[in-house]
Amino acid sequence: MRILVVNAGSATVKLRVVEGDQVEGDQVSSSLDLGPPDAGLDEQIGAFLDQAGPVDAVGHRVVHGGSLFSSATLIDDEMRVSLGQMSELAPLHNPPALAAIDATRRMLPNVPSVACFDTGFHSTLPSAASTYAVPSEWVTEWGLRRYGFHGLSCAWATRRADELMGVSDRPRRLVICHLGGGASVTAVTGGHSVDTTMGFTPLEGLVMATRSGDVDPGALLWVLNHGTSALQLQEALEHRSGLFGLSQGLSSDMRELLAARTGGDARAELAVAVYIHRLRAKVAAMAAAVGGPDAVIFTGGIGEHSPPIRSEACATLSWMGVTLDPAANDRVGGTDTDTDISLPGATVRVLVIHAREDLQIARECRHLLQLRAEDPAH
Secondary structure (H helix, E strand, O other): OOEEEEEEOOOEEEEEEEOOOOOOOOEEEEEEEOOOOOOOHHHHHHHHHHHHOOOOEEEEEEOOOOOOOOOOEEOOHHHHHHHHHOHHHOOOOHHHHHHHHHHHHHHOOOOOEEEEEOOHHHHHOOHHHHOOOOOHHHHHHHOOOOOOOOHHHHHHHHHHHHHHHOOOOOOOEEEEEEEOOOEEEEEEEOOEEEEEOOOOOOOOOOOOOOOOOOOOHHHHHHHHOOOOOHHHHHHHHHHOOHHHHHOOOOOOOHHHHHHHHHOOOHHHHHHHHHHHHHHHHHHHHHHHHOOOOOEEEEEHHHHHHOHHHHHHHHOOOHHHOEOEOHHHHHHOOOOOOOEEOEOOOOOEEEEEOOOOHHHHHHHHHHHHHHHHHHOOOO
């Protein structure tokens, strides 16, 4: 089954045709500038398909599924309307995904389209982890709760960890650090998410490239009461905070900040220090959520390609059995190889796993369509 995987970000659409679900294999891929809705997205996707050839299904990454969608779902007209209503929950991420969904459905009307949700993996969060301590009417009337994100990445990392670590006679306990432009840490037990750092939106949790992560709500109320509008506050928290804000606008790119820190830049030094401090604290919290992990996993652009961040994040975690092999850690910087970088005999393994949401999406599409072939009620 050849599946066109469509991963729409806020500015680009990544396309890949996947024929299997293995790390190695023949795949055709491209990245397109998203542009405004009328910027010729149909033509760009059409040109890609002319090169890639026919496909049997289309799988779309959708960041927010809300409370309605907890697993891969076939997109029809009714479901498309429901997706549109979710956009206010993820205004930066869901609208571009909807534009790509509409484009591929126009171009491939007879090919099934499937939505795969970043929130889906976290539908297993227990009430203690998903519930905010806010007035109950906010929960009952508005559905305010912690959803979690990066679920497709976490699902793939969970599967790969089982393959890398071999047979286990008990449920695997994992702490997954997805560190990219957005960042989160997730606690996984027996293949199920039991806690995560992102919440109602992808703003909660770790320091990110331009997003703030955790901030005292009282501080935000103070800012609002001193002349900042809600829209200005949203823009600042989404686009001018995180590493960018900490470094006073120097950069939101961890590679540039690490280089600047080496050169003695105090702004970069502070940005990296805060990032590492928050990361260590969240790893420890997720370790507690699983009762002590069997492995800590680094994935995402920074997690995969930054040996200094992995080393510094793990430097104070020896109390929980984390011990890096410095040589192995330094070797994993620019490759896509999944590997174990812990010292032999370490009680907690440290794994670097390349984020492959495309293969996870293809896998979920394949599974759903096979179920529907066997039982159309699915």
